[in-house]
Amino acid sequence: MISYDVAxxxxxxxxxxxxxxxxxxxxxxxxxxxxxxxxxQEVLEVLRTRGRRPGDIRALALTHxxxxxxxxxxxxxxxxxxxxxxxxxxxxxxxxxxxYATERNRFLYPFxxxxxxxxxxxxxxxxALRVRGLRDTQPMTEGSLEDLPGSPxxxxxxxxxxxxxxxxxxxxxxxxxxxxxVTLDPYTGTQGPQIxxxxxxxxxxQALDSLQAISSTGAATVLTGHGAPWTHGAExxxxxxxxxxxx
Numbered sequence: 001m002i003s004y005d006v007a008x009x010x011x012x013x014x015x016x017x018x019x020x021x022x023x024x025x026x027x028x029x030x031x032x033x034x035x036x037x038x039x040x041q042e043v044l045e046v047l048r049t050r051g052r053r054p055g056d057i058r059a060l061a062l063t064h065x066x067x068x069x070x071x072x073x074x075x076x077x078x079x080x081x082x083x084x085x086x087x088x089x090x091x092x093x094x095x096x097x098x099x100y101a102t103e104r105n106r107f108l109y110p111f112x113x114x115x116x117x118x119x120x121x122x123x124x125x126x127x128a129l130r131v132r133g134l135r136d137t138q139p140m141t142e143g144s145l146e147d148l149p150g151s152p153x154x155x156x157x158x159x160x161x162x163x164x165x166x167x168x169x170x171x172x173x174x175x176x177x178x179x180x181x182v183t184l185d186p187y188t189g190t191q192g193p194q195i196x197x198x199x200x201x202x203x204x205x206q207a208l209d210s211l212q213a214i215s216s217t218g219a220a221t222v223l224t225g226h227g228a229p230w231t232h233g234a235e236x237x238x239x240x241x242x243x244x245x246x247x
Contacts, residue, residue, distance in 0.1 A: 003046055006229045007221050008176045009150065013042045016122035017170045017184055017226050018068050021176060022046050023150040030149040031076070032167060032176050033069045033225065034084075034108060040072035055081045056122070057156055060084040060147055061140060063178025064164040065093030065226065066100065066200070067131040068123065068186075076132045084118040085140035090163030095133045100161065103198035113246070123186065140165060150177075159207025160196055171226050172180040175234055178208055181219040183227030193230060193237040195221075196246040204246035211238045 006012045011022040011116075013035065020035035022043065029052055031043065033214045047053060060082050062069055073094070076082040086094050093100055152167040157180040167176040179196050187197040195207045214222065215238040222230040222237045230237045 003042060006208055006223060007169075009170060010169070010174060010223065011025075012223065013039055013045055013046060013228065014046050015039050015042065016075045016126035016128070017186060018123065018126075018128075019223070019225055020069075021223060023152075024050065024052075025149040025151075027147075028056045028058045028149050030058055030152070031082075034060060034071045034073040034076065034121070036068060036071040037131060038071075039073070040075055043072070054082070056229075057082050057245070059083045059085055061076075061148070061152070061153045061155035062090070062094065062137075062143075062168065063176065064161040065090040065095075065097055065162065066179070067097035068128055069092060069178070069225065070097040070131050071127065077134055077136060080086060084119075084136045084137045085165030087154075087157070087186075088139045088143075091139070091162055093161060093163070094137050094171075095135045097131055097133050101202050102200055103202070103204055107140065108154065119127075131233045133209050138244055155213045155217075157207075159203050159210045161200045162202065164210070166214060168219065170217075170219075172221075173219055174221040174223060175214060175217045177225070179225040180207065181222060181237060182212055182224045183230055185247065186226055190247075191227060192244065193240040194244040195241055195246060196226075199247075201246075206219055208242065208246065211241055214238050
């Protein structure tokens, strides 16, 4: 596990190349994505070092419902009463986080992209194959969630999944892109700004179109679902992702 501050009031927790974020302000804590199951203990440790407790968490916002973003969502909701927010188009996926359509067979992909094997191996040993879904989610709609810490604005960015969303935090000059744009693709092992391979993306053409929403934020920092933070501006990240194209 690695954790560190990546922007004003935003803390990154990463394990096995999967990221989740702790967003703080005077009104409490917002979690963005639930990573892998073991990452809940790491969230608690981050809270402890900041003099916080689980009761300070106002909500858990999911960029989408894939298993590697749902890890501790069920536990956080059932054991601590934390509301879990997800776009309505991804609510069925959050209930069954392994049931999703992709353009290509994700189980065959490692044979043609062997650099992905160490990444996928770490995912498996960190609990990625034992994630349980959650039916009791609340809808997260486009627009501003001003009552939540960080005052994020939600933008619908379909393609990776039908209900994928990004969270723009203009006061922090940051956008949390989830898997709409990553700097490490677990399915190819390649680094740098890009969309996730068709092995885990429903519609790569739509995913490329949705990059415009990231660029339009003009944020200086892009915090991704997989890979290191990008600090050279959202527009530059999107430009590079478009050049890379779909895998």
